[in-house]
Structures are given as structure tokens and as C-alpha cells.
Amino acid sequence: MRKFIVILMVVLIMTATLTAEEITGLQIIESVYNRPTGQDQEGDLTMTLINSRGDERVREIKQFLKDFGDMEKKIMFFLSPADVRNTSFMNWSYDEVGKDDDQWIYLPALKKVKRISSDSKSDYFMGSDFTYDDLGDRHPSSDSHIILREETVDGEDCYVVESIPKEEEYMYSRTITWIVKDKWIGKKKEFYDEDDDLLKTLTVKEVEKIKNYLIITYSEMHNVQKDHKTTMILKNIAIDTGISDNKFTERMMKRGM
Amino acid sequence: MKRTVLIIMLLVFAFMLDAQIIHRGFVRTYLGTLTEQDGEYSVLQNTFDWKLDYGKGDVALFVNPVFDYNALNNNLDISLRQAYMDIYFDNFDLRIGKQQIIWGKADGVFITDIISPRDLSEFILPDFEEIRIGINAVKFDYYLGNSTFEAVWIPTFQPAVAPRKGSIWYINMLDFMMPIVYDYHNYDVGNKLSESEIALKYSYLGSAIDFELMAAYMWDDNPAMHIFPQPDTTLLIKTEYHRLPLAGASFSKAVEGAIVRGEGAYYFEKRFAADDFTVNGIREKDYAHYLIGYDHNWFGVNVSFQFIQEYILDYENDIRNDEFSNTMTFLVMEDFLRETLRLEFFTYYGINNKDALLRPKITYDFTDGFEVQLGANIFIGEEGNFGQYNENDMIYLKLKLSF
Numbered sequence: 001m002r003k004f005i006v007i008l009m010v011v012l013i014m015t016a017t018l019t020a021e022e023i024t025g026l027q028i029i030e031s032v033y034n035r036p037t038g039q040d041q042e043g044d045l046t047m048t049l050i051n052s053r054g055d056e057r058v059r060e061i062k063q064f065l066k067d068f069g070d071m072e073k074k075i076m077f078f079l080s081p082a083d084v085r086n087t088s089f090m091n092w093s094y095d096e097v098g099k100d101d102d103q104w105i106y107l108p109a110l111k112k113v114k115r116i117s118s119d120s121k122s123d124y125f126m127g128s129d130f131t132y133d134d135l136g137d138r139h140p141s142s143d144s145h146i147i148l149r150e151e152t153v154d155g156e157d158c159y160v161v162e163s164i165p166k167e168e169e170y171m172y173s174r175t176i177t178w179i180v181k182d183k184w185i186g187k188k189k190e191f192y193d194e195d196d197d198l199l200k201t202l203t204v205k206e207v208e209k210i211k212n213y214l215i216i217t218y219s220e221m222h223n224v225q226k227d228h229k230t231t232m233i234l235k236n237i238a239i240d241t242g243i244s245d246n247k248f249t250e251r252m253m254k255r256g257m
Numbered sequence: 258m259k260r261t262v263l264i265i266m267l268l269v270f271a272f273m274l275d276a277q278i279i280h281r282g283f284v285r286t287y288l289g290t291l292t293e294q295d296g297e298y299s300v301l302q303n304t305f306d307w308k309l310d311y312g313k314g315d316v317a318l319f320v321n322p323v324f325d326y327n328a329l330n331n332n333l334d335i336s337l338r339q340a341y342m343d344i345y346f347d348n349f350d351l352r353i354g355k356q357q358i359i360w361g362k363a364d365g366v367f368i369t370d371i372i373s374p375r376d377l378s379e380f381i382l383p384d385f386e387e388i389r390i391g392i393n394a395v396k397f398d399y400y401l402g403n404s405t406f407e408a409v410w411i412p413t414f415q416p417a418v419a420p421r422k423g424s425i426w427y428i429n430m431l432d433f434m435m436p437i438v439y440d441y442h443n444y445d446v447g448n449k450l451s452e453s454e455i456a457l458k459y460s461y462l463g464s465a466i467d468f469e470l471m472a473a474y475m476w477d478d479n480p481a482m483h484i485f486p487q488p489d490t491t492l493l494i495k496t497e498y499h500r501l502p503l504a505g506a507s508f509s510k511a512v513e514g515a516i517v518r519g520e521g522a523y524y525f526e527k528r529f530a531a532d533d534f535t536v537n538g539i540r541e542k543d544y545a546h547y548l549i550g551y552d553h554n555w556f557g558v559n560v561s562f563q564f565i566q567e568y569i570l571d572y573e574n575d576i577r578n579d580e581f582s583n584t585m586t587f588l589v590m591e592d593f594l595r596e597t598l599r600l601e602f603f604t605y606y607g608i609n610n611k612d613a614l615l616r617p618k619i620t621y622d623f624t625d626g627f628e629v630q631l632g633a634n635i636f637i638g639e640e641g642n643f644g645q646y647n648e649n650d651m652i653y654l655k656l657k658l659s660f
Contacts, residue, residue, distance in 0.1 A: 049595065057625055081625035083659040085281055092464060100511065102464050109386045111359040115467050117554050119514030127595035228595075250462045251350075251400050255343075 025145030025161045029177075031184040033140050038213050038239035040066040045076075045234055047128050052227040057081075059126050062257055066243050070095045072137070073248035077257050084126075088253040091118075097141050106253040113250045122171040129200060129221040129230040131171065134191075142166060148176065153188065157181045172199070185214050198224055211239045279310040281660060282321075289653035291425070299425060299651055300379075301328040306338075317343040321391075339391045349399040355391040358409060360458060360471060362507040362518045365586060365603070366565050368546050369471050369505040369522050372409060372456055374478040376418040380426045380646065382634055390415060403463045411454040414446040416498065417478035425649050430482070430530065436491045443497040446476060468508040471522075477501040481528035484538035499528050514553070518563075521547030532575040543570040561588040583608035584642075597622040605643060612638025612645075630655040 045061040058080065065074040071094045078087040086108040093101045101118040121133035143163035151158050158178040165172065173196050178188040189202040206218035217234045246252065282305070289300035305324040311317065321339040326332070341354030358372040365385070367375065373389040375381075381388060392415045399406040420426035446452050456473035476498050485493040505522030524544040531540045550563040563586040572580040585608065590601040603616040618632030634651045638644025 081659070082281060083283075083622075083626050083628070094464075100514065102511065104462070104467075109384065111357060111386075112361075113462065113467075114362075115509040115511065115516055117511065117514055117516050117552060119554055123554070123557060124595065127592075127597065246400070249400065249403060250405060250460070251398070255345075255350075 023147075023159075025147045025159075025163070026140060028147070028159050028161050028179055028184075029140040029143070029145050029163065032177075032179055032186060033137060035184045036213060037215065038067075038211065040064070040241065040243040041215075041237065041239050042241070042243060043234045043237040045232065047126065047130075048231045048233075049128055050229040050231070057127070059084075059128070064243055064247050066245070066248065068245075075248050075252060086256060088256065090248060090253055091136075092248075093136060095139075097139055101136070104250075104253065111254075113253050128232075129223045129228055130232070133171070134202070134221070143175075150181075151178065153178055156183075156187065158187055183214060185216070193225075200224065208237070210237055213239055215239070277311055277313070280307070281310070282307040283657050283659040285655060285657040287653065287655045289651050291648075292650045292652060293648050298329060299649070300653065302326065303328070315345040317345070319343070337391070338387075348401070349397065352394075352396040352398075355393050356396065357386070357389045357391050358394065358396060359389070360469065360507075361505075361520050362467075362469070362509045363520045363548050363550065363565075364561065364563065364588070365605075366520075366548055366563065366584075368520045368548060368565075369469065369503075369507055371473065371475060371478070371503070371522075372411075374415050374417040378418050378420050378424065378426065380420070382651075390418065403461055405458075405460045405462075407458040407460070409454075409456040409458075411456075412450070413448050414452060414454065414476045414498065416476070416480070419479070426646070428645060433492055435486075438487070438491050438493050440493055440495040443495060444480065446498050452476075466508055466510045468506065470506050472504040473502070475501050475503065477527065481539050482530065484534055486534050499526075501525070501527055516550075516552040518550035518552070519548065520550075521545065529569060530577045531573070532577065533573075540573060540576055542572070542576070544568070545570065557591060559588070559590045562586070579609050581609075607638070607641040607643055610638055610641025610644055612636070612641035612643040614643040614646075626659040628655075628657050628659075630657070 042062075042064045045063050047059040047061070049057040049059070060079040062077045062079060063074065065072060071092055074091045074093075076089045078084045078089070088106045090104045091101055103116050103118045104113050105116050106113045121136075122131050124130065125132055125135055143165050145161050145163050148160045148162050151160055158180055160176060160178055162174055162176050164174045173192045173194050175192065176190045177186055179185070180187055185204070185207060186202075187204055190198055191200040191202070193199040201222045201224060203220050203222070204216050204218075205220060206216070208215050208217045215234070215237060217237070218231070220229055220231045222229045285304045285306070287300055287302045287304065289298065290296045291299050303326045307322050307324075309320045319339060319341055321337065323336050323338050325334040325336070327334065337355060339354075339356050341352050341356045344351040344353075359370055360372060361369040363370065365381075373392055375388050376383075376390050377388070392411055393413055394409050394411045397408045420428070454473070454475045456471065456475065458469055458471040460469040461467065477500075480496040480498050483495040483497060485495065487493050501524055503522050503524040505520070507518070507520035509516060509518045522545070524546070526541040527544045528539050529542055531538055533540075545568045546565075548563055548565045550561065552559070552561040554560070565584040565586070567578075567582040569576060569578060569580050585606045587604045587606070588602070590599065592599050599620045601618050601620070605614045607613065613636070615635040615637065616632065618630055620628055620630045622628045631654055632652070634649070634653070636643050636646040636649055638647060
């Protein structure tokens with residue numbers, strides 16, 4: 001009997017230890033969400049839209065973002081093509097669950113800053129393969145996450161996590177993300193449409209370590225259904241330079257960089 | 258001639274500083290034809306809109322010469338839409354020179370947006386950037402967090418531009434049987450400090466709401482026609498501009514994924530045309546102009562509604578305008594083919610006169626920066642702001658290359 005109790009205790013302790021060490025899908029996605037990327041960041045973003053014939057259209061943007069604790073502010077200045085030059089876009093996103101982003105656009109022809117609806121997250125950004133939601137940080141609590149398996153991609157050990165949106169009308173039925181263990185950075189992501197067919201694949205092609213932060217500098221979104229691609233390259237990145245709070249204001253939207 | 262020399266000097270200056278100047282703008286060909294008039298051309302215009310930016314430290318220069326060639330009368334019109342200098346300080350900016358100043362939250366309706374007068378020589382059909390006339394002004398902006406205090410001083414009055422006589426947009430407001438004699442002695446507003454205009458605005462942009470509060474001591478951009486019947490049965494008409502003080506506010510707020518906008522202004526002692534000659538055909542009345550708007554994106558389609566009301570207080574029956582004038586606007590817009598194709602339909606509907614202006618258009622970007630636009634302006638009704646142009650239905654084609 002005493003032997004049985006000892007064995008039972010050992011089994012219970014082992015089970016408890018294993019449970020404590022076993023990571024959940026939610027924890028992985030939270031680790032990615034919370035991966036430090038600095039207090040502020042600026043960089044030059046180049047998006048190249050490539051259609052199935054290989055024709056390219058290029059969009060150039062200068063962007064600044066800053067973490068204000070419970071919110072993140074981002075401002076983008078459009079440099080090309082010529083007909084959108086001097087347009088600017090500002091987004092304030094909040095950590096608070098369920099709180100919508102605030103968004104404004106400045107159109108130089110109208111000469112005024114206009115608040116726009118943030119309810120169009122499924123719209124494609126500047127005709128690219130990225131939706132507004134793809135470009136933002138989706139809160140982990142918006143989806144249910146499960147670990148499908150573990151895989152090695154390009155020599156890096158990854159968790160493969162499936163995320164199913166809690167919102168019924170969301171544009172994707174599910175996503176599958178390959179996340180590098182310990183680095184908490186995405187390697188690849190698949191987006192499935194409402195019929196559960198593969199719609200898009202996001203591939204992270206380059207990651208740079210800048211001031212000890214891991215920053216994705218080159219990625220590609222491929223719409224496999226339309227065979228259309230968008231590459232996104234981030235250059236001239238500067239982190240924690242102390243960007244002024246005043247950068248994220250109506251004044252700067254009108255004035256430009 | 259002087260203007261041409263000035264522009265040429267500007268060009269020479271621009272090329273001298275070429276390395277430091279940023280050039281942008283567009284070249285556009287615009288062809289419009291009247292469908293009710295056997296396809297008569299109403300517009301045949303080539304435009305070169307050139308924008309030059311130059312900056313050094315905390316000082317910047319912006320010049321916007323516009324070259325409009327009208328092929329219908331073989332006329333080249335050269336103008337400076339804007340030409341100003343910006344001086345930036347830590348917490349405030351100064352903008353000095355000819356500039357367009359836009360206030361308010363309304364789209365396509367002018368309520369608190371009264372700083373830059375309008376060029377209505379082609380009614381309200383040109384792009385708004387081209388309707389607004391640049392004014393000589395000093396603009397001061399002081400920034401405090403998300404708040405901005407703006408003060409504008411306009412030393413010389415710039416009136417609105419009305420359609421010239423003979424234009425399809427000209428409306429004869431004085432349809433009398435008697436012969437008319439005009440007196441322009443009081444027509445011009447003097448170029449002196451006491452005749453200048455001042456406008457103040459406080460604006461806030463934040464998470465909960467964006468809003469503006471404004472007050473201004475302006476001139477009415479349109480002259481009043483004071484009518485004096487003469488013993489010899491002629492009518493003497495004295496045209497005169499009058500002061501127009503006003504105060505107003507506007508806001509914009511996100512509500513359940515949509516945007517709700519509002520704007521209103523109260524004008525003091527605005528002059529209205531009246532039939533009673535004992536008051537010389539003019540009555541001074543306070544006047545309110547306000548709007549509520551709603552913007553939403555439904556399944557990728559941008560939809561916007563606005564309801565606008567104008568109200569003449571202490572109304573008298575001989576005033577030619579209605580006591581209440583109600584107008585609605587409706588906009589629906591969608592992009593296709595990765596934002597290279599845009600369909601847009603904008604409508605003004607005058608409720609009082611059951612008249613409307615329908616403005617469908619389709620724009621296609623052949624390549625980045627080169628677009629082709631096909632559109633129509635369709636006037637419906639017999640009277641009212643839009644119905645009075647019932648004969649002016651137009652289809653048009655614009656080719657535009659931006660650089």
C-alpha cells in the first residue's frame with residue numbers, strides 16, 4: 001500500500017511538472033504579440049505589387065511608430081506613386097480588448113485631416129495583398145489557438161499554431177502560423193478563406209537584429225488563388241531614437257515628414 | 258503681362274535652385290460636352306498644375322503655378338493658386354502668403370469652410386482644390402498636445418468668383434421688366450487694415466472625438482444688390498459687399514465602426530434678396546446653416562450621407578430664399594482591381610425644389626500616376642440650385658498624368 005502511494009505521488013508530481021512546462025497555443029501567440037520591438041521605430045517601407053504576369057507596381061512609405069504603454073501610434077507618409085504623394089495616414093491602436101483603432105487620413109487635395117472608419121480591416125492596403133488587419137497586431141484574445149505540431153523550417157524549430165477567429169464574420173476562417181521557438185517570431189503564415197481553402201501565404205524572408213530586437217525586414221504575401229504577390233521591404237530602420245510624441249498629431253499629418 | 262513675367266521669373270528661379278526643389282503636380286486634358294445641346298463642347302481644357310516645394314531648416318516654400326489652356330477660346334490663363342512660406346517653431350507655425358485654408362468636417366458643403374472664397378465660374382463642378390481661391394493671409398497655428406489654436410488674418414478681401422455673363426452657368430438674378438442702372442461706387446472693399454478679415458479656430462483631434470470651434474469676422478463673399486426705384490422708372494442697383502460675422506463648430510466621431518459628423522454655423526445679419534423695394538430689395542437676417550453626416554464601409558463599399566439645413570431666422574415672406582432649405586448628399590464609392598478602378602456616385606438632392614445633381618464617374622489607373630476618368634453631371638428639376646441648370650447635362654473625359 002505504501003509502495004502504491006509513493007508511486008501515485010511520483011506520477012502526480014511528474015504530471016504536474018509536465019503540465020507546467022507544456023506551452024499552450026495562446027501562450028505562444030501571446031509571446032509573439034508581446035515580443036519587444038522597442039519603444040519607437042521608424043523606417044522606409046517599400047511595397048512591390050507583382051501580378052501573375054510579373055508586372056510590378058511600387059509603393060513607398062515612410063513610417064513612424066511609438067508605443068505609449070496602453071496604445072500604439074503609427075503614422076505613415078506616402079512618397080510614391082506620384083498621385084498619392086504627401087498623403088498621410090495615422091492609426092492609434094489600443095491594448096484594450098474590443099476597442100477599435102482610431103484612424104485618420106490627410107489628403108493633400110482636400111487639405112484636411114479626415115477621420116475614417118476602422119471597420120474596413122478586411123480592405124486591402126493600397127491594392128496590395130496585405131489587408132489593414134494583416135498589417136496590425138491582432139490581439140491574441142481575438143482567436144482560439146491550438147498547437148498542431150512542431151516542425152523544422154529552414155533549420156529552425158517551430159511551433160505550428162492554428163488560430164480560429166471567435167468572430168463569425170471574420171475574413172479568414174482560420175490561420176496557421178509557424179513560430180520559431182524561443183525567438184517568438186513568425187516564419188510563415190497561411191490564411192484560409194471562408195470556404196476553408198488556402199487564400200494567402202505570408203513568408204518571412206529576412207529578419208534583422210537591431211539593438212537586440214528582432215525585426216522582420218523582408219516578407220512576401222502570396223495570394224495563391226489569384227497568383228498575386230506583394231513584397232514588403234523595410235529599410236533604414238532606427239529603433240529607440242526617442243521619437244517625439246508630437247510626431248503623431250494632426251500637425252505632422254499636414255506638414256509631412 | 259505682369260503675371261506672365263512673374264511666372265517666368267519663378268520658373269527661372271526654380272531651375273536655379275533645381276537640385277533642392279521638389280517638383281510635383283499633374284498634366285490634364287479635360288473634354289466636356291453638353292448632351293442637351295447637340296454635343297456642344299462646354300470644356301476643352303489642358304492644364305499644367307505645377308507644385309514646387311523647397312525647404313531649408315525650419316523654413317519652407319511652396320509655390321503652385323497653374324497653366325490653363327482653354328482650346329474653345331484659344332486662351333492661356335496663368336495663375337498662382339498658392340504661393341506661401343512656412344516658418345516652423347517648436348510649438349507654433351506661421352504660414353504667410355497666398356494660401357487655401359480649409360475648415361470643417363463637411364464634404365462638398367461650405368458651412369464653417371468660409372475662409373477661402375470659391376471660384377464658381379463653372380458652378381461646383383471642378384475639383385474642390387480648384388474651386389477654392391487662394392487668399393493672401395497670415396496663418397498662425399499654436400499646438401498644445403492634441404489641440405491646435407489657429408488664427409488667420411486676411412489683410413485684403415478676396416470675393417467669390419461668379420460665372421461670367423454669357424457662360425452656361427450664369428444666372429440672371431435681377432429679372433426685372435424695368436431698365437437697370439448699376440452703381441459700383443461702394444463695390445470695392447478698401448485695401449486697408451480696418452477692412453481686413455480675422456478668423457479664429459480651436460481644434461482637437463483625439464481618440465474620443467475630433468472637433469473644431471470657430472469664429473470669424475469676414476466679408477460676405479457675394480455682394481448684396483440694393484435696389485432703388487428711380488422717378489424715371491429705371492432701377493438703380495447698388496452692389497455692395499457687407500461684413501458677415503459668424504461662429505460655428507464641427508465634430509467627427511467613430512460610432513460602432515461608422516463615422517458620424519456634424520457641422521453648424523450661425524451667421525449674423527446676412528443680407529438676403531427680397532422683393533420689397535421699401536427695404537431696397539435686401540433684408541438683414543441672422544442665418545443658421547448646419548449638417549449631420551454619416552460615413553460607413555459596407556462590405557468594402559464606402560457609403561456617405563449628409564443632411565443639410567439652412568434656416569433664416571425671423572423670416573419675412575418677401576425674402577426670395579425659403580425660410581428652411583433642405584439638401585441631402587449621398588456618396589457611394591468602391592475600388593476594384595487592386596485600387597486601379599474606382600466607381601463613384603455622388604448626388605446632391607434639393608428637397609425644397611425636388612432638384613438634384615447626379616455625378617457618376619469611373620476612374621481607371623492605367624499605370625501608377627496615369628488615370629483616365631469618364632463621368633457625367635446630370636441636373637434634374639426645373640428650379641433650385643441644381644434644377645436651374647437642367648439644360649447643362651454634361652459628360653466628360655479627363656486624362657491625368659501625375660508626376
